[in-house]
Amino acid sequence: GxxxxxxxxxxxxxxxxxxxxxxxxxxxxxxxxxxxxxxSGKGPQFIIDIRSNMDKRQGQRVTVLLNKTVKHLSLQIAATQPGDSAVYFCAEKVAGGYQKVTFGTGTKLQVIP
Amino acid sequence: EAGVTQFPSHSVIEKGQTVTLRCDPISGHDNLYWYRRVMGKEIKFLLHFVKESKQDESGMPNNRFLAERTGGTYSTLKVQPAELEDSGVYFCASSHNTEDILHFGNGTRLTVT
Incomplete structure (x- = not known):
């Protein structure tokens, strides 16, 4: 890993x-x-995305919240499972053209059985 | 569809040696990106190809790094000569167009001793 x-x-x-x-x-x-x-041992895998014209988006067991005023993003995982243990990265991009995706530092999630 | 594949999965070389990493993107994806994660820090952008052309190489750290994508299919990233600080995990990603999500390979873990 x-x-x-x-x-x-x-x-x-x-x-x-x-x-x-x-x-x-x-x-x-x-x-x-x-x-x-x-x-561990794998590449980053897409979970969910959100555009700036929204402040909330829900997926299966995951919700992303966006607060543009304070430039804050959060990921909520419901009913966390052992398989959710991983490092989670937020990433940002200026839409359109050839703008690159920029990653944050990452947060390690440990699920205690 | 087959995902992004990277080779080798691990490489251990001595300082001063040369290493070439290879990435095969998803078939039909014109956009190919190289990223790296050094010392467990954030995932940093290296460069972006559109077909065989370098669209953005602003993240390449210095001229010891050379990326190519001849024919617009697979890409190679050569490090020559390797230095200790080059150790890390090198990720490749591809997308059909620049608005699509990035599909990452599992990375190449490079260790320079």
């Missing part, structure tokens, strides 16, 4: 509880936001 030279923020959650992972983004021009999940 990944070795962590710099300790990631870690969130420990009991199985069955809800998880909330927070992210502050930096570019006020960003208008497209994505959450990725990275499991």
């Amino acid at each position: 990944e070795s962590v030279g710099l300790h990631l923020p870690t969130l420990s959650v009991q199985e069955g509880d809800n998880s909330i992972i927070n992210c502050a983004y930096s570019n006020s021009a960003s208008d497209y936001f994505i959450w990725y999940k990275q499991e």
Whole structure:
């Protein structure tokens, strides 16, 4: 798995509880936001996205909230399961053209059985 | 459909040696991206190809890194000569167009000793 030279923020959650992972983004021009999940030994996997004209979007067991005023993004996972254990990255992008996706530092989610 | 594949999955080389990483994007994806995660920090953008052309190489750290995508299919990333600080996980991602989500490979873990 990944070795962590710099300790990631870690969130420990009991199985069955809800998880909330927070992210502050930096570019006020960003208008497209994505959450990725990275499991050990794998690449980042898309979870959910949201555009800046929305403040909430729901998927299966996941909800993303966007607060543009304070440049804050959160990912809520309902009824957290052991398979949710991973590192979660928020990412931002300026929509349109060839703008790159910029990732945040990541938060490690540990689910306690 | 087959996902993004990267080769090798692991590489251990000595400082001063050369390493070439390969990425095969999803078939038909014109956009190919290289990212890397060093010392467990955030995932940082390296460069973006559109077909065989370099659209954005602003993230390439220095001239020891050379990326190519001849023919607009697979891509290689060569590091020559490798330095200790190049150790990390190198991810490749592809997308059909720039508004699509990124599909990541499982990465190549590079260790320079």
